[in-house]
Amino acid sequence: MGSPTALGPQLTALASATGQLTGPQIRMIGGMLERLARLDRRQSALCAACRLLDPKRELSRWSLAIALETALARFAAVGARRVQSGARPATVLEQHLMVLLSGGPRSAGKIWEELRDMDFPARR
């Protein structure tokens, strides 16, 4: 499982309070929560980017995935470096694209699978 994380001390405190978790279990839960946090950041960014790209909700998930792939490729080519170097501020969409570029798939096929698994935007 994952290595000890920033969540470790808090979980340790939690474990000492409950007295039920061992060290390896705490590390495991910490790693899981880290992954959860990454997944949630990515999903939030995906949702927000989809909302910006398709505000009227007319596109299918596949069209959205292709639009996201194109936007990511275009931004990664030039804009991302300029934003990271501080040459210009990122737009709202670019802020979300930065999160998506920081990890996870960039191809339309994989993004479509993510959107489908998220059931975006039909969250209950």
Place this chain on the structure above:
Amino acid sequence: MPDLDVDRYCRAYEAGVRAARAELPDYLTNNDSFAEELRARLATQVPEVIREKDRTPFDPDAARRDWRHALQDGTALRHGIHVDRPHPLAADLKDMPFDKMARAVGVGLTTSDFSQILSDGYSVVLPSLNDSNPADLFVRNQYVSDYKTVTMGTVEYEAPAQLFEETIPPFHKTAHQAVSGALLEYAITLRLSRELLIGDAGRGLVDEMVRQSVLQLQRQDLRLIASVLEANGNLGDGSPLFSTAAQNWQGGIVTPVSANFSWAVEKLLTMLTPLGNLSCAEPRVLMTSANWFVPASIMVADFSARFPLVVACNPYLSESSAYLIADPNKTASLVRLRMAGSKGPKLWPMNYLPDPKTGQRLTYAGCLLSARYLTNIVPVSRVGIVKISQAAAS
């Protein structure tokens, strides 16, 4: 402290990280009191896990839109139409029976939703069918935005004058013939019974039904062209479209021969416009009746190497008649009205079946589609068309 949505964390936990969950010991995941305690502590102590509340309202149509896209791409692939980036599910849907499709999308076979999905699916096939409309050779398209009567015409300028230094450009005479027309709507109702939609055989039959309905509607253009030319109505100047006085009709021909064709070509090129200009309309299409198709093809065989001429048959023309037509995009004599943005027949979903006598809404155990075509043919000028026929010219 940032607003922490614990419910959202729980949803993400349940939906997104099944693999991580599987790695947890059973007592952890099954221990409700521990899980509740963990959530409670997370809510106060680990706010960085999730910060924002999801304010996205529920959108039940998202999955349906995606299925529609997949069905469109699948239908296109099924008909051999190139799709740039097909939907990942398109290949699987290519040969899927309609009832399974409806189940996948979550709509009933006899609902108007399914009719809508079907018409959306086949909408990608229609452009390729519309490209093969035989009437495209004979007419120029004029796009209109509604059903109102529109006025068209041919505008002509006097011959240009040469300009010399310090001369004032002269005013030129213009002449126009105004004609008017409005869109007509034609429709074919496709009744897809429930039995047809269930099972493997139905898909191919429905494909053919759609194809034939579209082709039948396209032939309406040929019918209209034939009726307009045979009617020989008056143009804007009050004279008929074809007449011996206008020297654009040669009658009394039993079988067309080269001499007739030479006469027609000469008249087409040298026909005088109302302001006395030569028409200079090069012949592009020879439209013949069915019985003259072969004789006309033989007649122009010697000329076909000289200039590009298409011999096309319009079986709706009366027997023993032919029309030599110039390039409609340069010298238009027939104009086809079309709704803006449309390139041919379209499919529409139908909610009910109207009784042909009473107009009453009848229920139908199946899916209803309507193939509709908005078109009309309007003759705008006698320049650019010459007629030869067995019937005597008037």
